[in-house]
Amino acid sequence: MSQIDAYSGATIFDGEQRHENAVLLVQAGSVLGIVSEENIPPDCTQHILAGGLLAPGFVDLQVNGGGGVLLNDRPDLDAIKTICAAHAPFGTTSLLPTLITDTPAIRDTAIEAGIAAGKAAVPGFLGLHLEGPHLSVARKGAHDPNLIRPMTEDDLATIKLARQSLPFLMTTIAPESVTNAQIATLKAAGILVSLGHSDVSFETATAAAIAGAGAVTHLFNAMSPLGHREPGLVGAALRTESLFVGLIADGFHVHPAAIATALAAKRGPGRMFLVTDAMSTIGTDQQSFTLNGRTIRRDGGKLVLEDGTLAGADLDMISAIRFMVTSVGVTLDEALRMASLYPAMCxxxxxxxxxxxxxAAADMVHLDQTLEIKSVWRGGQKL
Incomplete structure (x- = not known):
């Protein structure tokens, strides 16, 4: 039997509720359970934390880059390792490296890299998120309109085949470029289909959800807005109970009042969860980089193209949690769920x-009273 590690001294948040004066038991990289201090097993290794909160590691389903690397620029195994490592100090213990709209050749190379990362069991690697190229030019955002195109049967076959060799696969599509029959096929293949970069009507978005779409990518951004006569994709995201909804909480992509309103309106069991949409800047002092030949620069906490268009985010997950608590007024426990439990459920x-x-995997984050990260563990290993 491998040794048991016992973590005490901090309040334990198990993803749903808090445990005071309790001990988290870990063995062989997994959680054994939470027990009272009187029931610590003999001969275990004790780790006494100096107060604060011990919470689940964060799960990020939309990460374009980090550590100076952008997946589109370097769709290889080393880039995936770098991206996963760059986000760990900010509490993200699992993530989906994300490829935005690019050529079929780059997509195929990224898929090969993802399969290699899965075989190598790269720490933190969950699978891939293919954001595009099957989007709407009308809601392109920072995606290159010259590379946006409808999904062909070859595209469908490629993505289905990739899923067989990846732990998880998520793809952002627009119903303008992907049929409901294709959405149903993707869902049946075990792929998470997310609606985004789309200008569709409420009815069309709802039909895509019925066909099998399970999520919406970065709510409010690059999608048909909530209107009083045409609720658009935003309205469908909030009204459709089955849809999970990603959100970039950095104060630039969505106003705090809009976030609060959306949270109040969202029907479940589908939940709203946090994503960083992070680019290569995370964990670096990098001030600019290129994407599909276009320069993106850091600008006071945000990332923009030369014309001012937001281009991904200069955001890490613990900063998103702080924003939800301090600027939106969400409880810390709910903000933590939005960064861990809800994306995992999605x-x-x-x-x-x-x-x-x-x-559960012993992926853990130790936070102090000011929501600063003191320590991070992945699979019971302190990073």
Whole structure:
């Protein structure tokens, strides 16, 4: 039997509720359970934390880059390792490296890199998120309109085949470029289909959800807005109970009042969860970089193209959590769920991720009273 590690001294948030004066037991990289201080097993290794909160590691389903690397620029195994490592100090213990709209050749190379990362068990690697190229030019955002195109049967076959060799696969599509039959096929293949970069009507978005779409990518951004006569994709995201909804909480992409209103309106069981949409700047002092030949620069906490268009985010997950608490007024426990449990549920990874109950991966973040990260563990290993 491998040794048991016992973590005490901090309040334990298991992903749903808090435990005071309790001990988290970890063995062989997994959570054994949470027990009272009187029930610590003999001969275990004790780790006494100096107060604060011990919470599940964060799960980020939309990460374009980090550590100076952008997946589009370097769709290889080393880039995936760098991206996963760059986000770990900010509490993200699992993530989907994200490829935005690019050529079929770059997509195929990124898929090969993702399959290699899965085989190599790269720490933190969950699978891939293919954001495009099957989007709407009308809601392109920072995506290159010259590379946006409808999904062909060859595209469908390629993505289905990729899923067989990846732990998880998520793809952002617009119903303008992907049929409901294709959405149903993707869903049946075990792929998480997310609606985004789309100008569709409420009815069309709702039909895509019925066909099998399970999520909406970065709510409010690059999509048909909520109007009083045409609710658009925003309205469908909030009204459709089955849809999970990603959100970039940096104060630039969405106003705090809009976030609060959306949270109040969202019907479940689909939940709203946090994504960083992070680019290569995270964990670096990099001030600019290129994407599909266009310069993107850091500008006071945000990333913009030369014309001022937002281009991804200069955001890490713990900063998003702080923003939700301090600027939106969400409770810390709910903000933590939005960064861990809810994205894990959206992806179907919540058997082992997003919480600290028995059988979960021992992915943990220790926070102090000011929501600064003191320590991070992945699979019980302190990083």
């Amino acid at each position: 992806l179907g990874a919540h058997t082992t991720l997003g919480h600290l109950k028995a059988g």
